[in-house]
Amino acid sequence: MTKDTTKDMTQYMKISAYAVVIALCQVIYLLSFINGAFGAVGGYDDPLKPLADKTVKFFNPLTLKVDAVKGDALTLRGDTSGKAIPGTRFEIFRQGAMFYHPVTNEPLGHFEDLIGSIEITGVKPDGETAARLIKGTPKKGDIARLSKSKIRALFYQDKSIDWFLGDVYYRQLKQSGRFELIDSAIDAENTAALFEEAKKLGADVLILIEGSKKDEIRDEDKYLKQRIYWVSDKREVSSDTVAVSEAYLQDVLAAADIFLSAMNEPVLTYRMPIGYDLMTIGNISGGSDVDLIFSTGSDLAVYKPGVDMNKIMELKGDKMSDNVYIDIIDINKDGRDEIIVTAMAYDGARAFIYGVEGGQLKLLWKASGFLRVYGNKLLFQRYTPREGQVGNVDYIVWDSNHFKEEGQLKLPSGVNLYDFVYLAPAAEDAKSDPVTLFYDNANHLVVKNSTGTRIWRSKGNMGGFIREYNIPGPTIMVEGGKWHISDKMFLYHKKGIAIRRIPFALTSASLGYKQSYIMSYGFNGISxxxxxxxxxxxxxxxxxxxYKDRIYVLARPILGLNLSGMLKGENPLVTNLFIYKLL
Incomplete structure (x- = not known):
């Protein structure tokens, strides 16, 4: 082994050891956070702890005595150490024969016979507790008991809530020691399937947690909702909702970054025609299934995703134009999305709105300029040959069977309709106004506050603009420069989402890109x-x-060639559609 080789191996071992230490620190941080070691995280209280405490208290062990029985109504008294909670269920026992020590023959107590069960319906200030009979024939003097043994519960986390947030709450319940929580791999579409699974697994209780159901496409889950059911008769006995701040959620996800990176593999992959270079997803054809819309040149193609991609309709555009932006929005509020298209043609930018009529795409509106969907609004900006996007950004609305411009969106100077998203501070106590994340002319990302002061700029550019256009110069011999159309930007969980590309040559993207990333940018009120x-x-x-909890990525391999496929006799010219799960 040479001296240089030994030196290289020593350096490699140092770097590897450092990486292991960093990874272990992240794991310790995540486990500490999830197990509640911090109590108040980031200077604010854990919003899940009061809900966990309330859930545990609902099942506090307690012993009462039956004081009176009138039909199905019972009155209970006793045990002043705590109060029963309406909805809680007790078992009824009746004192039986005495049992004795086998050697000394000393009396040790009485056997108890299980008589039935009751549900608490109310508690009076004087300690009297009312209950209803579920089954059995209790009488005065019988014992009503919620035992100290663990409550066997099926814990189910709905898809509408962030997985790691649900896991933090799951661990808080488990740490209480009051529950035997049952996990299940079932992917339930309704509570009926959950009850069937709970009975099969011998659970007494079903604990179901969900996220908020606001705008599932571009809004964030702001609440955790918990519902508790008795499995035996499917009765819902508790329903609570707690607000979860974005700051708390980001702390959870930041602690989980090491695991997120390990899971960063597509759940589905489709091979699409090489020409497809734009995409969007929505419901344009009606029904319950979504549609995937692709653009190639000036044409549009609509697919129904399944095991395979099934094309259901297409639209041939002007061959002298090239689509540069597509998206969807239900602008006329008819329950079906319209397709929004901007194309560059020989005479400049053209904006189109298409809808489905009779199973075909039909042009509903067109203008000279640019369109963009932002949130639930449709934006429009005009075009000039020298500046590209220029002037005010207007709202396009549907009014009495026609589209019209109504109102304007104020943007920072030099920012156009494709360049930006608004970021709100993540911290609950942040008093600052929403800030603007946008591309500058050098393809860096920049954040400015409401006064126009720059508070952040990315260290490097995002890999160059892939859609640039020449500005005509003052003479044939003098060039006039370039203008560009920025990559699509989304707002997701109050974070801006953007593409970063790594060129083969760091100083130029002319040779193509070796790798690409989709990045998120969140503002915490300070940085x-x-x-x-x-x-x-x-x-x-x-x-x-x-779309919902999925991110759909359209990508071309290095140099646009699938070399491994070519060796198998497949067409090497492909575009891949990767579908990832967003956690």
């Missing part, structure tokens, strides 16, 4: 936090869209 959502995609991510 910007950058994280990777989708990482190390080989080649060039050319477009993406977010």
């Amino acid at each position: 910007v936090e950058e994280n990777t959502l989708v990482g190390a995609v080989s080649g060039n991510i050319i477009d993406y869209t977010i």
Whole structure:
């Protein structure tokens, strides 16, 4: 072994040891956070702890005596150490024969016979407790008891809530020592399937947690809702909702970054035609299934995703134009989305709105300029040959069977309709106004506050603009420069989402891209936090869209060639559609 080789190996071992230490620190931080070691995280109280405490208290062990029975109504008294809670269920026991010590023959107590069960319906200030009979034939003097043994509960976390947030709450319940929590791999579409699973697994209680149901496409889960059911008769006995701040959620996800990166693999992959370079997703054809819409050149193609992609309709556009932006929005509020298209043609930018009529795409509106969907609004900006996007950004609305411009969106100077998203501070106590995240002319990301002061700029550019256009110069011999159309930006969980590409040559993207990433940028009221959502995609991510808890990524391999497929006799010219789960 040479001296240089030994030196290289020593350096490698040092770097590897350092990486292991960093990884272990992240694991310890995550486990400490999830196990509640911090109590108040980031200077604010844990919003889940009061709910966990209330749930545990609902099942506090307690012993009462039956004082009176009138039909199905019972009156209970006793044990002043705590009060029963309406909805809680007790078992009824009757004192039986005495049992004795086998050697000394000393009396040790009485056997108890299980008589039935009751549900608490109310508690009076004087300690009297009312209950209803569920089964059995209790009488005065019988014992009503909620035992100290663990409550066997099926814990189910709905898809509408962030997985790691649900896991933090799961561990808080488990740490209480009051529950025997049962996990299940069932992917339930309704509570009926959950009850069937709970009975099969011998659970007494079903604990169901869900997230908020606001705008599932572009809004964030702001609440955790818990419902508790008795499995035997499917009766809901408790329903609570707690607000979860974005700051708390980001702390949970930040602690989980080491695990998120390990899970960053697509759940589905489709091979699409090489020409597809734009995409969006929505419901344009009606029914319960979504549609995937792709653009290639000036044409549009609509697919129904399944085991395979099934094309259901297409639209041929002007061959002298090239689509540069597509998205969807239900602008006329008819329950079906319209397709929004901007194309560049020989005479400049053209904006179109298409809808489905009779199973075909039909042009509903067109203008000279640019369109963009932002949230639940449709934006429009005009075009000039020298500046591209220029002038005010207007809202387009549907009014009495026609589209019209109504109102304007004020943007920072130099920011156009494709360049930006608004970020709100994540911290609950942050008093600052929402800030603007946008691309500057050098393809860096910049954050400015409401007064126009720059508070952050990315260290490097995002890999160059892939859609640039020449500005005509004052003479044939003098060039006039370039203008560009920025990559699509989304707002997801109060974070800006953008593409970062890594060129083969760091100083130029002319040779193409070796890797691409989808990044998130969150503002905490003081600084910007950058994280990777989708990482190390080989080649060039050319477009993406977010729908519910999935991110759909359209990418071309390095040099646009699938070399491994070519060796198998497959067409090497492909565009890949990767679908990732967003956690």
